[in-house]
Amino acid sequence: MKSSTSLGSLWDTWGITAILVLLLAVAPVLTPDFFSLDNAQSVLRESAYLGIVAAGMTFAVASGAFDLSVGGQLALCSVVSLIGFAAGGTVLAIVAALATGLACGLLNASLITRLSVPPFVATLGTLFVFRGLSYILTQDGPKTLPYDQIGSPFVKIGGLNVAGVPVPFVIMVGVFAAAWLLLRRTATGRRVLAYGSSPEAARFCGISANRLRLFVFALVGVSVGIATLTYITRVWTADGSAQDGFELKVIAAVVLGGTSLKGGKATLIGTFSAVLLISVLNDMLVSEGVPSAYQRIVLGGVLIVALTIDGLRTRFAAPGSLRRALSGGRTPQPGPAR
Amino acid sequence: MADSSTPALLRVDGLTVEFPGVRALDGVHFDVAAGEVHALVGENGAGKSTLLKVLGGLHQPSAGTIGLAERPYRPRRPADATHAGIAVIYQEFNLYPDLTVAENVFSGREPFHRFHRGIRYAEINRRAAELFATLGVRIDPTAPVSSLTVSEQQLVEIAKALSVGGRIIVMDEPTAALSADEVTRLLDVVRRLRAEGRSVVYVSHRLDEVFAVADRVTVLRDGRHVRTTALADTSPDELVRLMVGRDVSAMFHRDDVAGGDVVLELDQVSAGRQLRDVSIVVRAGEIVGIGGVAGAGQPELSQVIFGALPVKSGRMLLSGADYRPKGPDDAMKAGIGFLHEDRKAAGILPDLSVRHNLTVSVLDKVRGLFGRLLSPAGELGVFDTFRKRLAIRTTGPDQLIGQLSGGNQQKVLFGRALAPGGRLLILNEPTRGVDIGAKVEIHHLINEITADGAGVVMISSDLPELLGISDRVYVLAAGRIVGHLTGDDRTEENVMRCATTGQRVFSATVSG
Numbered sequence: 101m102k103s104s105t106s107l108g109s110l111w112d113t114w115g116i117t118a119i120l121v122l123l124l125a126v127a128p129v130l131t132p133d134f135f136s137l138d139n140a141q142s143v144l145r146e147s148a149y150l151g152i153v154a155a156g157m158t159f160a161v162a163s164g165a166f167d168l169s170v171g172g173q174l175a176l177c178s179v180v181s182l183i184g185f186a187a188g189g190t191v192l193a194i195v196a197a198l199a200t201g202l203a204c205g206l207l208n209a210s211l212i213t214r215l216s217v218p219p220f221v222a223t224l225g226t227l228f229v230f231r232g233l234s235y236i237l238t239q240d241g242p243k244t245l246p247y248d249q250i251g252s253p254f255v256k257i258g259g260l261n262v263a264g265v266p267v268p269f270v271i272m273v274g275v276f277a278a279a280w281l282l283l284r285r286t287a288t289g290r291r292v293l294a295y296g297s298s299p300e301a302a303r304f305c306g307i308s309a310n311r312l313r314l315f316v317f318a319l320v321g322v323s324v325g326i327a328t329l330t331y332i333t334r335v336w337t338a339d340g341s342a343q344d345g346f347e348l349k350v351i352a353a354v355v356l357g358g359t360s361l362k363g364g365k366a367t368l369i370g371t372f373s374a375v376l377l378i379s380v381l382n383d384m385l386v387s388e389g390v391p392s393a394y395q396r397i398v399l400g401g402v403l404i405v406a407l408t409i410d411g412l413r414t415r416f417a418a419p420g421s422l423r424r425a426l427s428g429g430r431t432p433q434p435g436p437a438r
Numbered sequence: 439m440a441d442s443s444t445p446a447l448l449r450v451d452g453l454t455v456e457f458p459g460v461r462a463l464d465g466v467h468f469d470v471a472a473g474e475v476h477a478l479v480g481e482n483g484a485g486k487s488t489l490l491k492v493l494g495g496l497h498q499p500s501a502g503t504i505g506l507a508e509r510p511y512r513p514r515r516p517a518d519a520t521h522a523g524i525a526v527i528y529q530e531f532n533l534y535p536d537l538t539v540a541e542n543v544f545s546g547r548e549p550f551h552r553f554h555r556g557i558r559y560a561e562i563n564r565r566a567a568e569l570f571a572t573l574g575v576r577i578d579p580t581a582p583v584s585s586l587t588v589s590e591q592q593l594v595e596i597a598k599a600l601s602v603g604g605r606i607i608v609m610d611e612p613t614a615a616l617s618a619d620e621v622t623r624l625l626d627v628v629r630r631l632r633a634e635g636r637s638v639v640y641v642s643h644r645l646d647e648v649f650a651v652a653d654r655v656t657v658l659r660d661g662r663h664v665r666t667t668a669l670a671d672t673s674p675d676e677l678v679r680l681m682v683g684r685d686v687s688a689m690f691h692r693d694d695v696a697g698g699d700v701v702l703e704l705d706q707v708s709a710g711r712q713l714r715d716v717s718i719v720v721r722a723g724e725i726v727g728i729g730g731v732a733g734a735g736q737p738e739l740s741q742v743i744f745g746a747l748p749v750k751s752g753r754m755l756l757s758g759a760d761y762r763p764k765g766p767d768d769a770m771k772a773g774i775g776f777l778h779e780d781r782k783a784a785g786i787l788p789d790l791s792v793r794h795n796l797t798v799s800v801l802d803k804v805r806g807l808f809g810r811l812l813s814p815a816g817e818l819g820v821f822d823t824f825r826k827r828l829a830i831r832t833t834g835p836d837q838l839i840g841q842l843s844g845g846n847q848q849k850v851l852f853g854r855a856l857a858p859g860g861r862l863l864i865l866n867e868p869t870r871g872v873d874i875g876a877k878v879e880i881h882h883l884i885n886e887i888t889a890d891g892a893g894v895v896m897i898s899s900d901l902p903e904l905l906g907i908s909d910r911v912y913v914l915a916a917g918r919i920v921g922h923l924t925g926d927d928r929t930e931e932n933v934m935r936c937a938t939t940g941q942r943v944f945s946a947t948v949s950g
Contacts, residue, residue: 281811285811285812285814286810286811286812287801287802287805287812290794290798290801290812291798291801293787293789293790293794294787294790294794294798296789297787297788297789297790298783298784298786298787298788300783300784301778301783301784301785301786301787302787303746303766303784304744304746304766304776304778304784304785305766305787305798305799305854306765306766306767306769306770306799307767307798308765308767360789363789364787364788364789364790365789
C-alpha cells in the first residue's frame with residue numbers, strides 16, 4: 101500500500117506555496133524595490149478582495165460546482181454599498197454590501213435547488229443579471245466615495261494599516277482562518293467535501309444536496325459582500341463594468357491553489373498562496389511597466405497552466421469528470437429513460 | 439420445428455471467455471436452427487450475457503469456434519455482427535432519445551436525396567411503418583424515441599434489427615421492464631418473427647415466458663453448458679433444478695440467534711416505479727434475506743426503508759412506532775445503517791480518507807469544543823473502534839479509501855453503516871466484488887452484528903449466500919413479495935421457483 105503522505109498529496113497542498121516562495125525569492129532581483137514597505141503593503145492590499153472571494157469559491161469548487169456570477173455580484177455589492185454610504189454612512193454601507201452579497205447568493209442557490217438549473221448555467225445567467233442591475237443603478241454616472249468623507253471609518257478600511265499590515269489583508273487572513281475551520285473542523289465542511297467527491301454516495305450518507313448547495317452559494321455571496329468592503333474603499337468608484345472578468349480570476353486562483361475542479365478535494369492554504377502569487381505577479385508586471393493588455397495574457401497563461409495541472413492530476417479519474425464539473429455534479433442519464 | 443435433422447444456422451463450440459481472474463464461459467456449446475426460438479436460461483452470473491456479447495462482437499473468446507451458416511463467424515466489433523445478420527438487443531437500448539423512431543431505425547444507413555443531400559424522410563417513415571406492420575404493432579415513425587414507453591422502444595430495436603436483414607435476433611431479458619400486457623404483445627412479435635423464418639435467441643429469467651414461446655432451451659450454470667432440450671421434454675421444476683444444481687457450500691455459517699422484538703415492520707408499502715404492497719417484518723437479532731432476480735425491486739425496497747425513496751402508500755413501523763423518514767438523515771438518526779449495492783458509484787467517497795469515509799455517518803456525534811466543531815480525537819476514536827472490531831487493514835486513518843482492497847473498502851462502509859447505532863442494518867449485496875477471504879469475514883461480521891441485537895435486512899443475488907446466512911427469506915418478483923421461506927423451505931429451488939415463475943410459496947409458520 102502507498103503511504104498516505106505521498107509526494108502527490110504534498111504537492112497538492114504545498115506545491116503552489118513552494119512556487120510562491122520561489123517567486124518571492126527572485127522578485128527583488130527583477131524589481132529592486134519589491135520589498136519596500138510601500139510596495140509590499142500595496143501587494144497585500146490588492147490581493148484582499150480576490151482572496152476573500154477565492155476563499156468562498158473554494159467551497160463551491162470543492163462541492164463540484166462553481167459560481168460564475170461573482171464578478172457581477174462584486175459590481176452590484178459595490179454600487180449598492182456606495183448608495184448605502186451616501187444615504188446612511190459607514191454602518192449602512194457595510195450592511196448594504198453584506199446583505200446584497202447574501203441576497204445574490206440566495207438567488208443563485210434557489211435557481212439551482214428549486215428550478216434544478218445546473219450551477220454553471222444559473223450563475224452564468226445571474227452574472228449578466230447582476231451586472232445589468234449595476235448598470236441600471238449607475239445610469240447617471242458611476243457611484244463614488246466623496247473626497248470630503250475621507251475621515252469616515254468606512255473609507256478608511258481600504259487605506260488603514262495595523263502595525264504596518266494593511267487592514268484589507270488582515271480581514272482576508274481572518275476570512276481564511278474562519279474558512280479553514282469551517283472546511284476542516286465542522287460537519288458542514290466535511291459534507292461539502294463528501295458531496296463533491298461523490299454526490300450519489302453522499303446522498304446515502306444522509307447529506308441533502310439542496311441544503312448543501314444553498315449553503316455553498318450563500319457562502320460565496322457573503323464572501324463577495326465582505327470582499328466589497330475592501331475593494332470599494334480602495335478603488336472608491338464603481339459601476340456595472342467593475343472588475344470585468346473577475347469570476348475567472350477567482351476560479352483561476354482556486355484551481356491554481358490545488359483544489360480540484362472535479363470536486364472532493366480542497367486546499368485553502370493553496371488558494372491563499374495562489375492569490376498572493378497572482379498579486380505578486382501582477383505587481384511585478386506593473387512595476388516593470390508591462391502594458392495591461394500583456395498582464396491579461398499572463399493571467400490567461402497562468403489559468404491554462406493551472407487547468408493543465410488539474411487535468412494531469414485527474415487524468416486517471418473517471419471519464420466525464422469535466423462534464424460532471426460543468427453540470428455541477430449531476431451525472432447525465434445514459435440512454436433513454438427506462 | 440427444430441429437430442436434429444435441421445442443419446444449425448448458428449453453431450457455437452467449446453466457447454471459452456476469460457476475464458482477468460474469471461472464466462466467464464468455459465467450453466460452452468450452443469446452436470440455433472433457422473426459424474427457431476431458442477431460450478437461454480441460468481442464474482445471475484451463469485454466463486448468458488457474456489455469450490450474447492460474444493455473438494454481438496463486444497467480447498472476443500479466448501477459445502472455441504462459432505459457425506454461421508456453415509462458415510466461420512468471428513465478430514471483432516458490433517458492426518461485424520450486423521453485417522452477418524445477427525442483431526443483439528441488449529437490456530440497455532442503443533437508441534438516440536432525441537431522434538425520431540424512423541431516424542433511429544435507419545440510423546447510419548439513411549437514404550439521402552440525390553440533389554439536396556437531405557435524408558429522404560418520406561421514405562424512411564414509410565419503410566419504418568411497414569416494418570411495424572409486419573410486427574403487428576402501431577408506432578408513429580415520426581415520434582421522438584424519448585416519448586415512447588420501454589416496450590415501444592424495445593420494438594424500435596426489433597425494427598432496427600429487421601431493417602438490416604437480421605437472420606438471428608438475440609434478446610437479452612426483453613421483458614424485464616414490461617407490464618403483463620406488453621409481455622403478451624412482445625411474445626406475439628417473437629412468434630411472428632419465427633413465422634417469417636427468422637431465428638430468435640431469447641434470454642429470460644421468467645420460465646413461464648420461455649415455455650410460452652420457445653422451441654428449445656439451453657441451461658447455463660457457472661459458465662458451463664448444462665443441458666439443451668426441447669421444451670416439450672422438460673418442466674419448469676426440472677429447469678429450476680438444472681439452473682441451481684449445486685451444493686450449498688459449507689462455508690456459509692449462521693450462528694443460532696434467537697429473534698427478539700420486532701424492529702421494523704412494513705405494512706402494504708408501495709414505492710418507486712414498481713414496489714407494490716410489500717409487507718415484511720424484521721426482528722432484533724435476525725437476518726432477513728431478500729431474494730429475487732435482478733430488477734425485481736430490491737434497490738427500491740432497501741431505499742424506501744432508508745428514507746431515500748418516498749413511501750407512496752402503506753406505512754412503516756420502527757419498534758412499533760410510526761416511522762416516516764423524510765430522508766436518509768432521519769433513518770440514520772433512528773440508528774439505521776445502509777450499504778449500497780454499488781460500492782464504487784454510491785458507496786465510497788473516493789477523495790476522502792478511510793477515517794472520514796467512516797465517520798461521515800456520525801458527524802453530529804463527534805463534536806468536541808464549543809459543541810459546533812468536529813473533534814479530531816473523537817473521530818479517531820470512532821475509527822479505531824471500528825478498525826479493531828471489523829479488522830480493517832489500512833496503513834492508517836489518513837489513507838485514501840481507494841487504496842484499500844475491495845473487501846477492506848466494504849468493511850469501512852460497514853463501519854459507516856454501524857456507527858449510527860446498529861439498530862437496523864440494510865445490506866445490499868454485502869459481498870459483491872470482494873474476494874473469498876473477505877467474504878467469509880463479512881459473513882462472520884453480519885453474524886456478530888445480530889448477536890449484538892441488530893436486525894439485518896440482507897439483499898443478495900448470490901443464492902448460496904442468501905440461503906446460507908439468512909434466518910428467513912422473502913422473495914421479490916416484479917416489485918411484489920411472492921414468497922416467504924423459513925426453516926427447511928429455504929431452498930434454492932423454492933427461491934428460483936418464486937422468482938422466475940411467479941408461483942407463490944409461503945411457509946406456514948414464522949420461525950425466529
